[in-house]
Amino acid sequence: MQIRHTHPLALSHFQQATLSYKQACYVESIQHYLAGLKLGAAQHHYIYADLAKAYEMVGEWDTALACLDIALRLCPESPTALRRKARILDEKACYNTLICLDDFKKPPPRKFLKQLQENTTKFSKQVVNSEFFSLTCQSEISPQTVWNTCRLICRIYSELGEMLGCYPIAPVPISIENTNGTARSQHSLPKWASGCYDGSIRLAYCTAGEPVLSILYALLRHEWVHLLIHHLAHGYCPAWLDEGLAQSIARPMFQSERFELEQAVQTERLLPFALLSTPFSQLSPKYRKLAYIQSTAIVEFLIQQFGFPKIRKLLHQLSHGIPIETAIEQAFERSLEEIPLAGTF
Secondary structure (H helix, E strand, O other): OOOOOOOHHHHHHHHHHHHHHHOOOHHHHHHHHHHHHHHOOOOOHHHHHHHHHHHHHOOOHHHHHHHHHHHHHHOOOOHHHHHHHHHHHHHHHHHHOOOOHHHHOOOOOHHHHHHHHHOOOOOOOEEEEOOOEEEEEOOOOOHHHHHHHHHHHHHHHHHHHHHHOOOOOOOEEEEEEEOOOOOHHHOOOOOOOOEEEOOOEEEEEOOOOOOOHHHHHHHHHHHHHHHHHHHHHOOOOOHHHHHHHHHHHHOOOOHHHHHHHHHHHHOOOOOOHHHHOOOHHHOOHHHHHHHHHHHHHHHHHHHHHHHHHHHHHHHHHHHOOOOHHHHHHHHHOOOHHHOOOOOOO
C-alpha cells in the first residue's frame, strides 16, 4: 500500500490492518483501519474500500456499505468500490432471505434461562443439552443469542432430516467460538475454514459483538449436511458432492460466485473432475474457491433436475462402495460426462 504524505503512524496502522486481514483477524483489522484514519489519509478512497471489506467479513453489511459510500464520494468511478458495493448488497440480500429476524425477537423462556445459568462454567462456557444436540458456546454471548441458536439447530434438524431422509441417532456435539480478532493459528480450525465436521460440529466466527444469526444459520446448515452425508454414504462420498451439497443447501450462490464460474467456463479454467474428487483441504488457495463454486453449481443442477429423492438414492448407492460414475448412471440415468460443469476427465 503506497500512500503519499501520510502520517507514519497512520501508515503503520494501515499496513497492520492489511496483515491482520490476511490472517483472518478481521476485528483487529478494523481497529487498525479506524486508528489510521484518525491520524490521516481520510482523503484516500481505497482505505475506506478496504475497511468495508473487513466489515463485510464480520457480517456488518450496513457499516461496510456506509464506508463504500464514503469511498464513492471521494472517487465516484472507483471500480473496486463499485464492485464491492454490488457484492455486499447481494450478500446481505442473500443472508436476509435465510431467516426472518422478527421471528427471533421473542425472549427465551425462564426454564431455558435457568438451565443456561446452571450450565455456565467459570470459563464463560455456556452449555445447552437437548434431545438432538449438545451446544457449547466457547465465547460469551447473550442468552438471547444462545436461545436463538438452539431454535435454529432444531429447525435444521427437522428441515435437513426431511430433505435427506436422515436424522442423527445420538445428540450432535456442537461448539461455537468467537475468535474475536485473535490469530486463527491459535485455534484448531484451519485458517481458511469457518467450520468443520469431524464427528462433532465446530464453528468459528469473528466479531466484536454478537454473531450474525443468518451467517451462523448458514454455517450450521453446511456442517449439518456433512454430518448427514457421513451417516448416509459411510465415507464413500467424493468431495465435490459432499461440499456441493453442503454449500447449495446452506445458502444460495452469490452473484459474484456465479460470475466467477462464468469466467472460468469462458476461459476454460474449469477444474478437472479428478481434482474435484479430492479433499478440498488439500487444494491450494488458488483452486479451492473455484472448487467450492463449481461443485455447488454441479449439485445445484442435479437437485433442480432430479430432486432430493434421486440425491438420496445416489448417496445410498455410494454407501455400498459403488463407484461414483456407476452410481450416477444408476441414480440419474445419465453418464458423468453429461453432467454440466463436471470439468475435464
